[in-house]
Amino acid sequence: MWKSKKDNLSIVENFSAFFTFSLKFLNMFTGIIEELGKIAELEKSADGARIKIAAQAVTENTGEGDSIAVNGVCLTALNVRQNSFTADVSNETLNRSTIGKLNVGSKVNLERAVTPATRLGGHIVQGHVDARGKFLGAERSGEFWTIKIEFPKEIGQYLVYKGSIAVEGISLTIADLSDDSFAVAVIPKTWELTNLSALKSGDAVNLEVDVIAKYVERILLHNRGAERKEEITTEKLTKLGFV
Numbered sequence: 001m002w003k004s005k006k007d008n009l010s011i012v013e014n015f016s017a018f019f020t021f022s023l024k025f026l027n028m029f030t031g032i033i034e035e036l037g038k039i040a041e042l043e044k045s046a047d048g049a050r051i052k053i054a055a056q057a058v059t060e061n062t063g064e065g066d067s068i069a070v071n072g073v074c075l076t077a078l079n080v081r082q083n084s085f086t087a088d089v090s091n092e093t094l095n096r097s098t099i100g101k102l103n104v105g106s107k108v109n110l111e112r113a114v115t116p117a118t119r120l121g122g123h124i125v126q127g128h129v130d131a132r133g134k135f136l137g138a139e140r141s142g143e144f145w146t147i148k149i150e151f152p153k154e155i156g157q158y159l160v161y162k163g164s165i166a167v168e169g170i171s172l173t174i175a176d177l178s179d180d181s182f183a184v185a186v187i188p189k190t191w192e193l194t195n196l197s198a199l200k201s202g203d204a205v206n207l208e209v210d211v212i213a214k215y216v217e218r219i220l221l222h223n224r225g226a227e228r229k230e231e232i233t234t235e236k237l238t239k240l241g242f243v
Contacts, residue, residue, distance in 0.1 A: 027067040027074050027113045027126070027127060028113060028114050028124060028125070028126060028127075029069045029074070029111050029112075029113060029114060029125040029126070029127055029169070030111070030114055030120050030121055030122040030123065030124075030125060030171060031072075031111070031122035031123060031125045031164075031166045031169060031170055031171020031172075032111065032121045032122045032171060033109045033110065033111055033169065033170055033190070033193055033194050034057050034058055034110055034111050034112060035055055035056070035057040035058050035110045035193075036107050036108070036109065036110070036193055036194060036195060037053045037054055037055035037058070037070075037107070037108050037109075037110045038053065038054045038055075038105060038106070038107055038108070039051055039052070039053060039054075039102050039103065039104050039105060039106045039108060040052045040053060040054040040084060040104065041086075041104065042102065042103065042104050047090070047091065048088060048089050048090045048091045048093070048094060049088075049089045049094060049099075049100075050086055050087070050088050050089070051070075051086065051087055051089060051099075051102070052079075052084055052085070052086045053070065053084060053085055053086070053087070053108060053110070054083060054084050055083070055084060055085065055110055056082070056083050057110075058085075058110045058111070058112050059077075059080055059081065059082060059083065059084070059085055062077055062080050062085070062112060063077075063080065064077070064078060064079075064080055065077070065078075066080075066112070066113065067112070067113040067127070068085065068087070068110060068111065068112055068113070069109075069110065069111045069112075069113075069125070069127045069169050070087065070099065070108050070109070070110060070169070071097070071098055071099065071108050071109050071168045071169050071195070071206055072097075072109070072125065072127060072129060072166050072167075072168050072169030072170070072206040072208055073089075073093060073097050073099055073127060073129055073169070073206065074113075074126065074127025074128065075087035075088075075089065075127075076088070093129075096129055096132070097129045097132065097206050098132065098168070098204050098205060098206050101204060107195045107198055108195060109168050109169045109170060109194050109195055111169060121171075122164070122171025123164040123166075123171050123210060124210070124211050124212065125166045125169065125171060125208060126208065126211055127169075127208075128208060129206045129207065129208055130155050130158075130207055130208050130209050131151065131152045131154065131155050131207050132152075132204045132205065132206060132207065133149045133150055133151045133152070133167070133204070133205045133206075133207045134149065134150040134202060134203070134204060134205070135147070135148075135149060135199045135200070135201060135202065135203045135204075135205050136148040136149060136150055136181060136201060137201050138186075138196070138199070143188045144185060144186065144187060144188065145185070145186040145191050145196075146175070146183055146184070146185055146186070147167075147183065147184055147186055147196060147199075148181055148182070148183045149167060149181060149182055149183075149184070149205060149207070150180055150181045151180065151181065151182065151207060153180070155207065155209050156179070156180075157217075158209035158210065158213040158214065158217075159174060159177060159182060159209065160174065160177070160213075161174055161175075161176075161177050162174060162175075163210060163213070164210045165182070165184070165207065165208070165209060165210065166206075166207070166208040166209075167184065167196075167205055167206070167207060168194065168195060168196070168205050168206050169206065169208075170190060170194055170196070172184040172185075172186070173185070
């Protein structure tokens with residue numbers, strides 16, 4: 001039997017504590033892109049790669065070792081200058097994300113980690129890519145765009161209609177959802193200030209699901225002593241009082 005809203009107060013409190021802890025001690029982003037940067041240099045080695053990114057907005061007030069999300073991937077900023085910074089990228093990150101597909105001249109979405117004074121304009125984004133999706137195309141309607149993304153099966157249980165997802169580090173809302181793809185509406189400003197407009201059909205994109213969905217799943221499994229994963233659905237979340 002599902003618990004009432006009152007019984008699940010501890011779950012809500014857990015989310016509140018996690019959010020507060022994340023702001024103070026962890027790197028966290030909002031999915032609101034600050035700047036469209038460009039890969040200025042790319043040097044690959046057996047251990048990974050070092051990239052130099054031309055940028056201006058995100059280097060302001062950024063110190064050595066601070067975190068910057070590059071296409072939704074949390075990287076450590078090194079050699080920070082007024083108009084550029086560098087970052088080391090491991091082979092695991094190169095293989096798991098679209099960072100490995102970048103070339104000199106590629107445009108990248110950039111966002112600095114939030115601070116306790118930052119307004120949370122998007123949703124909680126950790127900068128940890130869950131999977132790579134496939135860009136299927138974009139359809140224009142006036143000044144707005146609708147883009148369609150194919151996703152792998154393993155993240156399907158975390159996606160819900162009107163829920164949040166980060167695509168290439170951009171906080172977007174799912175406007176349509178099927179078993180293997182979703183569509184998101186993109187406003188003119190986002191289309192202009194991000195690399196979405198440069199994508200071609202078949203291009204890979206970084207996907208990060210809403211971390212709250214993961215915590216809901218983990219808490220429910222722990223509380224019920226489940227021995228196997230059970231899909232999270234809109235109906236179940238409604239019964240729990242989250243929707």
